[in-house]
Amino acid sequence: MLRPVLCALALWLPAAVLAAPAPPPLPVPPIVDRHTQPERALLGFAPPPPAVTCAEGAPRRLSGNRFSPAPSWMPAGEAAPRQETFLFRIDPSGRPLGIRAATPRRDDQTEPLEATLAAWRFEASNAGFTGCAYTVEGRVHLPTLAPADLLRQAVAERTWRGRDEWRLRQLIGSAGCGPNTAPAPRITHHPDYAAVQKLPGRPQWSLESFDVSTQGRPHHVVHIADSGAPDLRRRSERAVRASRWESKEAVGCLMTYYAPPAPLPAPPMPQRTGYERPGDSCEEDVDLSFRTPIPYPKAAEGRRIEGWALMRFDVAPWGEVGSIEVLASEPTSAFGLMASNYLRMAKASNPSTGRKGCIVPVRFKLPELMTDAGDAED
Template structure:
């Protein structure tokens, strides 16, 4: 089992528990149950176009791989639609309903990508091809990235696959006597992507790391150098070992939300709603987790009606950036809110929900305007 060191404190938000939905009862035939297996799923960008023109996708970030239980290798390509602004940033990201949402990191990885600047482009599409493989056949780089950031403990098979040939470091894990750490704040962060460096090393008889090298990396050279230096300064209990692994990671740099119009610009002409909605109750303001992991900010504008007793109805997404998921999350927030009672109710109210990463404590913040 690898000793995974989470180098930075991850941003967090408080989520109030909500009533669990009724369970969905399904039946699985004995044949299907026997053929299900755990596979590594990677979404590979295959081609891109903006209208009739080809789009260079060489700098598109590949979504992080994930583990799924599956009985089939048949997957349909997924189309993701968007536009590109003058700075080369993709906005208005949405996906086809068929197959969309299979990978939580699909649209965040595109939002964090950078295209060539100085050319606005509309009607862009990237085709992603799902690629399934067994843990034994999966790419080592994909497996390391998954293991470092997995929400639940990966299976033993995955750690065994990652381990270098001939490794004996996991049979009797050496204990740390001194665990050195890089100064992560001095290492440049990659906007919209957490970087990692997996250090491979042996341990001599007295517990000193020797023969250090980079086993895998996202390519942050400064992090690679700092990781090697930190491991060289660490010390373990006595006893020679070989093929040990240790990951260091640097959190993403914040990808700020794009500019938006003033809220009045989204208000319909026939709106009879108050300029500022006074909320009597509102649910927990939930930040979309898949974008929070990459420190990607966003916003959404929601239009809705208010019943005389204060209930929200007819809520719909008017605008959302950089991806539709921000609008979907904001719509759920508005639908779960309520205002004080009024005599006649209101029509065509609008509200903006802003999602921002706080700089001081690296926490996710949702502002409900």
């Protein structure tokens, strides 16, 4: 009797319900205009200033690298400006410290810009300078419209890799010595990197151009650009002339020689007693455990800049770490940010009743280099 009942019920349903709805039409793919699609571009920064603005005046900048260009994307034909202000102080020796972005916004370029600024040197003074500020100005360029010095720096510092890198090389005159046409090296000479004066926190490079004869000898050796390292430049030109390639003619070959920076030690760390508060209850040391070693800020590691962060936090009775606060970090805010992120993964093994206002130092120390050898890339 069940089947007739179901059929009877179906007879009373409206026709609109019984009819299956028509499937929606397939979406039509949008028409893409290739002229509005993002293109591979270069983010370049203005040259460093002769001086910066501080509360006590405008100290002169004596030395330091230019900001490195970065890969970017942009709609064709547009140039998006970029500005980021950094705040810092300058100690009596002329070293910038306490470097941090004026706004909390951080992106992929904030840390490299901080690290570059940390290796600058200003004029010495009796008491140093406070309340210093500098606004980094950048602009995105299409490679074909980029300034020549930006293209040369991007090639030397390997801003792009692979096919995009060869595109930049072509724009600075290396079209005749591409990945499929360059002669293979037979005897490669390098500068005496051990004799090159290392600069704290400042890597050095020198970019050379040359042709190769049918006998595999370099000729028309021309210096293209460098990071402000005249000693490395002279040694690089001699290294190119002494090298040999296979017997295959080529025009517009490039070679970049790199000298690593000397370590830039961290400034002294203050005593934790200056940050203690009434009501804190963390008299004993806290035993923290981590699943992985603490990572090093990448831009600072590349420039061999050491640093530290002084951190404050609470510990729950079950071992969870919370209320994490960066009390101070030097020489850039990247060390405090890295320490803060790392403490979030910590677990206290002896909290008993919990702790409040624990203060611990986090030091970032680089291992000693086993060699003074530099590097070369063609």
